[in-house]
Amino acid sequence: MENFLDLKKLNTFVKIAESGSFYKASMMLGYSPAAVSIQIQQLEVDLGMRLFDRLGKQVRLTDHGKQFYPYAEKILMLNEEAKESLIRTDDMLTGELRIGTIDSICDTLFPQVLAEFYEKNPNVNVEVRVCTPSELFEGIKHNNIDIMLLLDKPSVSKDFVADIQMETEVVFCASRNHPLACKNEIELSEILSYPCILTEKNASYRYILESKLSELGLGIKPSIESQNTNLIIKLLCNNMGYSLLPRFLIEPKLRDNTLAVLPIKDFHIKVNYQVLHKKDKFVNRQMESFINMLEKQAGILQVSNP
Missing domain, CATH: 3.40.190.290 (D-Maltodextrin-Binding Protein; domain 2)
Incomplete structure (x- = not known):
């Protein structure tokens, strides 16, 4: 079992678990579907257990797969955290940032912050998804979204961290x-x-x-x-x-x-203007920078609209 900590295999496993599809995972990772299948087969051999049930085109985690998933996610998160700790804080930000929001915020509050973020961090690839609140929660739960912005009742779920919670x-x-x-x-x-x-x-x-x-x-x-x-x-x-x-x-x-x-x-x-991220998710420098800009904007809104 000494090879099961191969980060490439773990990342492939997590992407399949999140997308529910070998094919979708291969598209996200830039691998061929055959390469994805081989990686999972090798991981299952390394672990000595089956991780997925393959029912036609449907893929579901086995009980062992469900048990292993949070550990794989933590290992990948710790890897990112370790790499982040070695980067000088004055280095230019790179990488990606996946943001989910609702239409009303995307049309009004969001463009100003996004423009400021891009001006300061042109090397960060930003992906913006406009979704319903239920789709946002599903996306952040499965790690397809890093940060979500919405207007709703205050979030009391223990699965999420509220970076901003402003009553309006x-x-x-x-x-x-x-x-x-x-x-x-x-x-x-x-x-x-x-x-x-x-x-x-x-x-x-x-x-x-x-x-x-x-x-x-x-x-x-x-x-x-x-x-x-x-x-x-x-x-x-x-x-x-x-x-x-x-x-x-x-x-x-x-x-x-x-x-x-x-x-x-x-x-x-x-209602509450909220910015949330998944609990236990490593907050990288690009997430931290964007959240700081949103906090600054929220402070201005509170002053102008007491």
């Missing part, structure tokens, strides 16, 4: 020319009678809205639904209805007096 207000908003924009206080039942534009069903703050309305025996039916927050904001600016959005996303339009917050009586919603 979600508001009803509309064009300054909307019939309700001149009112100092609006009854909830009144605004529900007007056309609205909402994010896709089950998106975090829409889900919270519909849950609260359901408790009050009320409902809401949007005239337009879109996961693209920029599109929603543009439609609002054209006075095509009202929406419910995190305040920081529309702050520029509030400042230039294009949009207005609609003051709904006794109705408040808040």
Whole structure:
């Protein structure tokens, strides 16, 4: 069993476990499918146990494979940590950074930080995935994403580390020319009678809205639904209805007096802007640098939107 610590074999094993496919793992690693199969066969011989059940095109970890997976992951992580410790802190960053986020953050907060990161670290290969919250959690769980950014209820899972956790207000908003924009206080039942534009069903703050309305025996039916927050904001600016959005996303339009917050009586919603990574994952220099930039941005948002 002395050869089972071959890092190349361990990396191949982890990639297959995460992707559920020998073929997908070969594409990620740049090997031929035959080479991947040979590496796993050798690893299974070295360990003296079967790691995968191959059921046609489906691949599943055996009980031994499930037991071995966290150890393989830790060994690879420690290898990265050891290499990182030998790099001088003033050396230019290289490697890759895989970021997952939701559409509303990708359209608004993300471009500024990404541009700053690229300017300072042009040799880091950045991969950005725009996903639903459930897809983000699945991606980070299987180590396909290094850092994820989302708007949701506070994460209490022991599987994740919260690098940033910032509560933010979600508001009803509309064009300054909307019939309700001149009112100092609006009854909830009144605004529900007007056309609205909402994010896709089950998106975090829409889900919270519909849950609260359901408790009050009320409902809401949007005239337009879109996961693209920029599109929603543009439609609002054209006075095509009202929406419910995190305040920081529309702050520029509030400042230039294009949009207005609609003051709904006794109705408040808040979500958390969160940056998370997988617990026990080694935070490399590129992750640390990007998280630091996000923390700086979050600090500015908190000051401007208390």
